Each structure stands twice: as C-alpha cells, then as structure tokens.
Amino acid sequence: MFHWDVVGHYLFSGLFLGAAWITLWISVVAQTCGVIIGLFLSLMRLSRFPFLSWPARFYVWIFRGSPLLVQILILYFGIPEIFPSLVPYITVYSAALIAFSLNEGAYMSEIIRAGITSVDAGQMEAAKSLGMRFSLAMRRIVLPQAARVIIPPLGNEFNNMLKTTSLASVIGLFELTYTAQVYGSQSFIIFELLIVATFYYLILTTLWGYIQNWIENRMDPDRETKAELQAKKGWSERMFGFGPTRTSDAGTLVSRGR
Amino acid sequence: MSIEKSVDNGAVLTDEMVRAESIVKRFGHLTVLDGVDLFVKRKQVVVIIGPSGSGKTTLLRCINHLEKIDSGRIFIEGQLVGYREVNGRVVEDKEATIAHMRSQIGFVFQRFNLFPHLTALENVIEAPIHVLHQSKAEVTERAMELLRKVGLSEKAHVYPHKLSGGQQQRVAIARALAMNPKLMLFDEATSALDPELVGDVLKVMRQLAEEGMTMVVVTHEMGFARDVADHIIFMDKAVIVEQGTPEQIFDHAENERTRTFLGMIL
Numbered sequence: 393m394f395h396w397d398v399v400g401h402y403l404f405s406g407l408f409l410g411a412a413w414i415t416l417w418i419s420v421v422a423q424t425c426g427v428i429i430g431l432f433l434s435l436m437r438l439s440r441f442p443f444l445s446w447p448a449r450f451y452v453w454i455f456r457g458s459p460l461l462v463q464i465l466i467l468y469f470g471i472p473e474i475f476p477s478l479v480p481y482i483t484v485y486s487a488a489l490i491a492f493s494l495n496e497g498a499y500m501s502e503i504i505r506a507g508i509t510s511v512d513a514g515q516m517e518a519a520k521s522l523g524m525r526f527s528l529a530m531r532r533i534v535l536p537q538a539a540r541v542i543i544p545p546l547g548n549e550f551n552n553m554l555k556t557t558s559l560a561s562v563i564g565l566f567e568l569t570y571t572a573q574v575y576g577s578q579s580f581i582i583f584e585l586l587i588v589a590t591f592y593y594l595i596l597t598t599l600w601g602y603i604q605n606w607i608e609n610r611m612d613p614d615r616e617t618k619a620e621l622q623a624k625k626g627w628s629e630r631m632f633g634f635g636p637t638r639t640s641d642a643g644t645l646v647s648r649g650r
Numbered sequence: 651m652s653i654e655k656s657v658d659n660g661a662v663l664t665d666e667m668v669r670a671e672s673i674v675k676r677f678g679h680l681t682v683l684d685g686v687d688l689f690v691k692r693k694q695v696v697v698i699i700g701p702s703g704s705g706k707t708t709l710l711r712c713i714n715h716l717e718k719i720d721s722g723r724i725f726i727e728g729q730l731v732g733y734r735e736v737n738g739r740v741v742e743d744k745e746a747t748i749a750h751m752r753s754q755i756g757f758v759f760q761r762f763n764l765f766p767h768l769t770a771l772e773n774v775i776e777a778p779i780h781v782l783h784q785s786k787a788e789v790t791e792r793a794m795e796l797l798r799k800v801g802l803s804e805k806a807h808v809y810p811h812k813l814s815g816g817q818q819q820r821v822a823i824a825r826a827l828a829m830n831p832k833l834m835l836f837d838e839a840t841s842a843l844d845p846e847l848v849g850d851v852l853k854v855m856r857q858l859a860e861e862g863m864t865m866v867v868v869t870h871e872m873g874f875a876r877d878v879a880d881h882i883i884f885m886d887k888a889v890i891v892e893q894g895t896p897e898q899i900f901d902h903a904e905n906e907r908t909r910t911f912l913g914m915i916l
Contacts, residue, residue, distance in 0.1 A: 523777060524749065537765075
C-alpha cells in the first residue's frame with residue numbers, strides 16, 4: 393500500500409531540505425576540487441616531459457578504471473587501516489569529498505585536455521611571439537578559449553555529480569538517498585521517501601540545467617545576434633521550435649545594448 | 651674559443667641587428683636549413699623569396715626561437731638567441747630569457763593568429779599590459795594610435811571573426827608594433843589573403859619600412875620585394891642560393907635556379 397500522504401508529509405520537511413543541502417554542497421565542493429585537480433592533471437598530461445605526463449596517465453588509469461563505489465569504500469574503511477594516524481581525519485564527509493574529488497579529477501582532466509588541444513596551436517605561438525611565458529599564455533589566451541569547449545561537458549559532469557553523491561550512502565553520509573533509506577526502513581515507508589528523494593534530485597538537476605544554459609549562452613560570441621532572433625519568436629516557437637513568428641519589433645530592445 | 655655574450659655586445663654599437671651563422675635545422679630526416687647565414691643591418695629591409703619548402707619560413711621562425719636549431723648560432727644585437735653557453739656547451743636558454751627576447755621582436759603570421767576571444771583593441775593591448783606591465787590607459791591610447799595607423803580605428807571594439815582577413819592581419823601588425831619591437835618578422839603575411847585585400851596589408855608594411863623599421867620579410871609578393879627591399883635573399887632546397895640588391899636578383903640573377911624561379915613567378 394503506497395501512502396501519498398507520507399510523501400506529502402516529508403516533501404518539504406526539514407529532514408529532506410537538510411539532506412538536499414548536504415547533497416548540494418558535497419557536489420559543489422567535489423566538482424570544484426575535481427576541476428582544479430583535472431586542470432593540473434591535463435597540463436601534466438600535455439607536458440613533453442615523461443616524468444610529468446606518466447604520473448598523470450597513471451592517475452587517470454586508476455580512477456577511471458575502477459568503480460567509484462570501491463574507491464569510496466577503500467578511502468573510508470581501507471585507508472584508516474593502512475595509515476592508523478589518519479583515523480581522526482577520515483569522516484564520512486571527508487571520505488566522500490576526497491573520493492568524489494579525486495574521481496572527478498580524472499574525468500575532468502580528459503575533458504580539459506580535449507579543450508586545450510582544441511585551441512589552435514597558432515594561439516600559443518602568437519602569445520609566445522609577444523613575449524608571453526607558457527603560464528601567462530595558458531591563463532590569458534589558451535584556457536579562455538578552451539573554456540568554450542570545456543563548459544558543456546563540465547555541466548554534464550556536475551549533473552552527474554549531483555546524483556553520484558548517492559553512492560556516499562554506503563558509508564552512511566546523510567545525503568538524500570541515505571536519508572530516505574534510513575528513515576524509510578524504520579517505518580516501512582521506503583518507497584515513499586525514495587520518491588521524495590527523487591523529487592529533490594530532479595529539482596537540483598533542473599535548476600542546474602537552467603544555470604548551465606545561462607552560462608553557455610553567455611559564452612556564445614554571437615549571443616547578441618541570437619538574442620535578437622529569439623526575441624522575435626513567439627513562446628511556442630522558442631519552446632517547441634514551431635509556431636507563429638511574432639512581427640512586433642521586440643528585437644530592438646536587445647539590439648540597442650552596446 | 652667561446653663566444654661570450656659580453657664580447658659580442660660590441661654589436662650594439664655597430665649597425666648589426668641579426669647575425670645567423672651556419673644554421674642547420676632538421677625535422678626528423680629532412681634537413682630544412684643546411685648551413686644558412688643571414689645578416690641584417692639596423693633599419694634594413696631583407697626580403698626572403700623562394701619556392702615553398704625552401705626553408706624560408708623556418709629560417710624566420712628560428713630568428714625568434716619559435717623553432718629550435720640543430721647547430722649554428724643566431725645573434726640579435728650581438729646576443730645569442732635561445733641558447734647560452736655553459737662550460738663551452740650550448741644549452742637552451744631559460745624560458746624567461748627567451749620570452750624577454752621575443753618581446754622585442756614582432757612576428758606576423760601567415761594565418762594572423764589573432765586571439766578570437768578578444769576584440770581588436772584588446773588583442774593589441776594584451777601583451778603590453780601583461781608582459782611589459784604598462785598602464786592600461788597609456789597602452790590603450792597607444793593602441794588606438796596604432797589601429798588608426800593601420801586604418802582600423804573604427805574596428806577597435808570588433809571581434810576578429812567579424813573582420814576580413816586583411817583587417818585581421820593589420821590588427822596583428824598593430825599588435826606586434828604595440829610591443830615597440832626593434833625588429834619585425836613577417837611570415838608570408840599576405841599569402842592567406844584574398845587578392846583584393848593584399849594591398850592594404852602591403853601598404854602598412856611599406857609604411858613601416860619607410861619609417862626605418864628593421865624588417866625580415868618572407869613573401870611571394872615580388873612587386874613589394876623589388877620596391878621595398880634593401881636586400882633580397884633567394885632560398886631553395888634548404889640553402890641560400892643567391893642574394894643581393896633587388897636589381898641584382900630581379901634583373902641580373904647569376905644562378906640558374908634563381909632565374910628559373912623568377913621566370914615562373916613573374
């Protein structure tokens with residue numbers, strides 16, 4: 393017997409709002425760390441020195457080649473056994489954060505590497521011919537251009553991350569999934585609470601979808617032109633791709649900028 | 651006998667700008683420069699011509715160390731380029747030293763290589779601000795001056811993809827000039843342009859030459875070479891075949907290969 397009233401009762405409860413908050417901040421922190429780790433790994437990987445590129449390859453091989461679930465378990469249960477002095481530092485939070493960050497770093501390094509190699513080699517040469525050193529040229533010239541290639545898959549990664557945090561339930565982190573499991577199994581309302589958890593996952597990923605769209609639009613060099621075209625379309629055409637084209641001059645508002 | 655930088659600094663007092671001695675450059679088994687010498691005086695315009703694959707672009711790229719060389723030496727104002735001598739052995743210079751040397755040499759690429767995420771003006775002010783650490787206001791003023799000089803002041807806030815090839819190349823020249831270079835290198839600056847856009851770029855290069863800029867120009871524009879060059883170098887198959895004044899090369903070439911090449915192109 394499924395109890396819709398239980399779903400309603402828990403839907404906006406402090407319990408699940410708190411769990412959603414944990415899911416969110418773990419995702420944001422882990423993704424941020426993953427991007428930073430990935431940036432360094434990708435630069436190492438692209439280096440012509442083998443003592444830099446090989447460790448990076450090895451890292452990616454390890455973390456992409458083994459299940460994240462196993463990595464979490466090793467970090468939480470295995471590391472304290474191998475290094476007893478680390479016991480006070482390994483909490484459910486730190487273990488989950490470190491595991492997600494390290495794992496994400498491996499995936500991000502491949503994405504960032506693809507972004508960097510997508511930038512024409514002439515850009516680095518031009519920067520160097522102007523007296524820029526490698527690091528400055530990377531920062532000011534190459535990475536800003538690589539970002540356009542990196543941002544869309546990065547958005548996917550973060551969407552994934554929001555859901556992947558559920559794996560931390562195996563070590564007892566009270567994010568959405570574990571909260572639903574624990575409170576659900578106590579009073580036989582597990583499916584009801586999983587529905588609630590799903591609701592929150594959908595809220596988070598949908599909101600992120602909007603943010604991602606906004607970021608990608610902002611990075612589009614032709615956004616002014618496109619904004620003008622968009623403004624001329626009716627809502628149905630914008631949403632579904634067909635519908636009456638408005639004849640009003642709504643576009644002029646946008647084109648006046650700059 | 652070792653060549654110390656300090657010993658050669660005497661060149662600063664002379665009118666020597668570039669001196670390349672028996673440059674050898676190989677790509678794998680292919681020798682692209684086979685013992686090439688080059689001498690460029692201050693305020694001189696040296697034009698390098700020759701069939702494609704003759705090594706002219708590589709020679710130009712070696713001058714600011716975009717290519718490493720396998721043997722030989724290149725000096726700019728008596729300073730060894732890209733390398734230094736340690737206990738009689740030649741090793742590659744530190745990145746900072748190479749970067750500093752490059753900051754004094756303008757390079758114009760065949761494919762322009764403008765920074766597409768920056769406007770024309772931002773392209774020009776980028777390096778003076780972040781490499782020379784000059785104030786933005788001062789650099790911007792000078793950059794606008796340069797854009798005016800290349801005839802593009804009204805395009806200052808336009809992104810490169812909205813500019814024609816000729817306009818992009820002129821922005822690229824302004825970008826190089828913003829560093830106040832003592833030497834400008836042009837690598838087939840007009841080869842990627844539609845014929846009707848070549849003239850504007852050549853005009854800017856001509857003007858630079860008239861102002862006394864030291865230039866090394868790799869080009870297929872024989873009219874430009876004849877009018878502007880002080881010295882012409884004809885390269886073929888990794889070596890310099892013949893060199894001299896435009897009259898000597900264009901009207902009284904002694905070498906058969908030079909005559910054949912000019913016969914095909916003129």
